[in-house]
Amino acid sequence: xxxxxxxxxxxxxxxxxxxxxxxxxxxxxxxxxxxxxxxxxxxxxxxxxxxxxxxxxxxxxxxxxxxxxxxxxxxxxxxxxxxxxxxxxxxxxxxxxxxxxxxxxxxxxxxxxxxxxxxxxxxxxxxxxxxxxxxxxxxxxxxxxxxxxxxxxxxxxxxxxxxxxxxxxxxxxxxxxxxxxxxxxxxxxxxxxxxxxxxxxxxxxxxxxxxxxxxxxxxxxxxxxxxxxxxxxxxxxxxxxxxxxxxxxxxxxxxxxxxxxxxxxxxxxxxxxxxxxxxxxxxxxxxxxxxxxxxxxxxxxxxxxxxxxxxxxxxxxxxxxxxxxx
Numbered sequence: 001x002x003x004x005x006x007x008x009x010x011x012x013x014x015x016x017x018x019x020x021x022x023x024x025x026x027x028x029x030x031x032x033x034x035x036x037x038x039x040x041x042x043x044x045x046x047x048x049x050x051x052x053x054x055x056x057x058x059x060x061x062x063x064x065x066x067x068x069x070x071x072x073x074x075x076x077x078x079x080x081x082x083x084x085x086x087x088x089x090x091x092x093x094x095x096x097x098x099x100x101x102x103x104x105x106x107x108x109x110x111x112x113x114x115x116x117x118x119x120x121x122x123x124x125x126x127x128x129x130x131x132x133x134x135x136x137x138x139x140x141x142x143x144x145x146x147x148x149x150x151x152x153x154x155x156x157x158x159x160x161x162x163x164x165x166x167x168x169x170x171x172x173x174x175x176x177x178x179x180x181x182x183x184x185x186x187x188x189x190x191x192x193x194x195x196x197x198x199x200x201x202x203x204x205x206x207x208x209x210x211x212x213x214x215x216x217x218x219x220x221x222x223x224x225x226x227x228x229x230x231x232x233x234x235x236x237x238x239x240x241x242x243x244x245x246x247x248x249x250x251x252x253x254x255x256x257x258x259x260x261x262x263x264x265x266x267x268x269x270x271x272x273x274x275x276x277x278x279x280x281x282x283x284x285x286x287x288x289x290x291x292x293x294x295x296x297x298x299x300x301x302x303x304x305x306x307x308x309x310x311x312x313x314x315x316x317x318x319x320x321x322x323x324x325x326x
Contacts, residue, residue, distance in 0.1 A: 001050065003027045003067060005110075007058050007101065008074035010037030012180045013115070013173070013220065017072055018042055020221050022050055029064065032075065033057040035089060036082050041180045058097040059089070068108035070228060073101050074115045076150075080143070080269070081186030087145040094149025095156075102160045105167075113169035113228045114157050116235060119147045120172065123273045128243075130279035131172070131235045141271040154235060161233055169227050174239025174278045177298065178217025179305040183313065188212060189299075192250055193306045196257040197314055206268030208247025213277045215240040216298035219291040226287040239278035240291040256299055 004021050008014035009030030014037070021028050022045065030042055030053045045051040056062065058075050076093050077083040083090040098114060105112040121129045122137030137147045154170055161168040177189035184194065195202050215238070223238035244252075250263050283289045306314075 001025065001027045002069040003029065004070040004072065005029045005031060005064065005068055005104075006072045006074060007031045007097070008037065008076060008115075009053065010034060010039055010041050011074065011078070012041070012178070012182075013078075013176065013217070014072075014074040015041035015180055016178070016217050016221050017074065017224065018045060018051070020225060022048065024225075026050070028052075029054065029068075031056050031058065031062075035086065036077050036185075038180075038182070058100055059092040060100070062100045062104050064104070064108075068104070068110045071101055071105050071110050071112040072115070072224070072228070073098060073112065073153075076115065077146070078117075079185040079187045081184070083146040084142060090145045091149045094153045098153045098156055102156065102166065106160070106164060111167040111169070111228065112157070113171060113224070114153050116150045116154050116170050116172045117146075118172055118174045118237070118239065118276055118278065119143065119273075120151050120154065121273075122147060123271060124275055127275050128241060128277035128279040129237070131237055131282055138271050142269075143271045158233075168233055169230070170233075170235040171224055171227050172235050172237045172239075172278075173220065174215055174237065174276065175212050176215045176217055176220045176239075178302055181302075183306065183309070188246065188249065189214065189302065190306070192253040193257075193303060194314065196253055196259050196261060197306060199259065199261070201262045201264045202250045202253065203266055204246055204250055204263050205266050205272065206246075207265065208250065208263070209245050210268070210272065210274045211243045211245050211276060212249065213240050213243045214249075214295055214298070215291055216293035216301075219293050223283060223287065223289045226289050230287055232286045234282075236283050236286065237278040237280055238283055238289070239280065240295075241278055241280055242291075242295055243277040244295070252295075252299065256303055
């Protein structure tokens with residue numbers, strides 16, 4: 001039985017990756033400091049003999065006894081509300097955390113895959129975004145703590161590959177949605193779903209003409225799995241090129257939920273990207289991957305999940321300012 005360490009295991013994406021690798025017959029070691037993760041996302045795995053959990057911050061030294069075949073580094077705040085509240089921790093997990101895990105991978109002779117993001121492209125001047133584009137990022141803006149942490153992560157990962165011959169992978173993740181997202185984490189899908197389910201008007205920042213491309217969780221996990229199993233070391237976009245404006249997306253949510261809420265508009269946050277669409281030519285060619293789940297189908301599934309939450313969970317809200325002054 002091969003062993004895999006998954007950091008950020010109690011988070012949205014990390015918990016789904018734990019499920020996938022358990023299903024594939026791996027022994028899964030989950031690790032999370034629970035600063036944004038939730039043990040409820042993985043509690044169904046605790047009784048399994050093929051799963052263990054470590055409550056640990058990867059920004060400090062990471063030690064595991066025995067052998068290890070793979071590492072998936074997904075420990076990082078991923079929503080603006082989170083990384084604007086904990087900017088230092090966000091920078092540390094992308095820098096020190098990555099350094100620690102690269103060292104662990106060297107010691108164990110393990111393959112490591114790091115979770116980067118479409119945010120490395122910043123507010124792009126190239127559309128759609130392909131992996132050759134270097135980005136348009138402000139290192140000193142409020143979003144810089146996340147963007148630059150991920151850009152450093154990519155740089156040091158490639159340095160370990162080139163200098164030490166370490167077997168590495170880099171996935172650039174575009175907007176992903178699905179079950180186990182927090183309604184109050186500030187990302188578009190749970191934010192709109194939460195407002196609709198609470199009977200509130202939907203908040204759109206700017207005039208709603210900015211675009212996003214949403215990937216369903218099952219497609220994202222499949223892309224990550226295929227990348228890990230490949231021998232490709234350059235960054236790979238994993239996302240859905242089906243682009244929509246935020247205003248159109250809000251209208252889709254209103255129609256899906258059968259509510260009569262209005263759309264209200266607020267000022268656009270500083271450095272908020274105006275366009276986001278992945279070029280997945282590389283993923284198609286190298287991995288034979290492309291998304292299968294249409295947005296209408298995926299949204300129905302995630303709406304069912306959010307509807308099943310308790311009234312107390314539905315009422316949890318965060319202020320979605322994104323200005324850096326939360």
